[in-house]
Amino acid sequence: MTTDQKQIQAIFDRIAPVYDQLNDRLSLGQHRVWKLMTVKWIDLSIGDVCLDVCCGSGDLAQLVAQRVGETGQVFGVDFSSEQLAIAHQRSQNQHPPLPITWIEADALNLPFPDNHFDCATMGYGLRNVTNIPRCLQELHRVLKPGAKAAMLDFHRPSSPLLRSFQQWYLDNIVVPNAKELGLTEEYAYISPSLDKFPIGSEQVHLARQAGFDKATHYQIASGMMGVLVVAKA
């Protein structure tokens, strides 16, 4: 694992105990709406075998598992053991139990065969991997022909006013709240990571280069978030 990957892994290990609570507080619960929208874009069916890449504490994996039913199967993959521990703990509290398997693995080297999954999700993961083209190639490899994937992440709004609001919110709401929990650096990482993140049209180009036949980027939350939806031919 590269130094950059170890640094990212350490960030998410450290924030794992408060990650869900801060997401709810800092997004006023809206991140759950954005995740529901993401799941709708992959056209799930009962019995599907699905993958949630960079699953973290398991929000998207749980939403997908609730929709594929007991004949389906969901694999949640993340390289943060602390995030996976939270994900596992949360899913243990579900009754009836959800068909989710949690796997500690690298999104850049997925431990699955080619053409294996009916669909995939990725929530706030694409911006955090250290090699986006490689991640998209791996996603393309493990999806079945005709399968879809949806990747939710931050996006910089084209509107200068909204872009200023987003930056103000990150600087004056997000980071100060994280500072109260001794996590200033971890949450201060979001802004520079967003500055380096490809814009929607560039994400579409990268998806096509990775082999996806169809790729569309949808802006949501007034352009402060976005969902890259891809389909394998």
Ligand SMILES: C/C(=C\Cc1cc(O)c2ccccc2c1O)CCC[C@H](C)CCC[C@H](C)CCCC(C)C
């Ligand atoms: C679920 C959300 C973010 C997940 C997330 C992603 C990362 O890459 C991180 C990196 C380092 C630390 C934490 C994270 C992380 O939590 C989105 C909601 C939580 C956001 C922190 C809040 C961002 C809010 C928008 C910029 C503006 C929303 C305004 C509106 C009035 C709700």
Ligand SMILES: C[S@@+](CC[C@H](N)C(=O)[O-])C[C@H]1O[C@@H](n2cnc3c(N)ncnc32)[C@H](O)[C@@H]1O
């Ligand atoms: C912001 S969290 C997103 C968690 C969850 N998907 C959500 O929507 O809340 C990003 C996650 O990506 C994981 N991650 C980053 N790079 C990874 C990689 N190369 N392989 C596996 N997981 C990775 C981190 O450990 C972290 O749990």
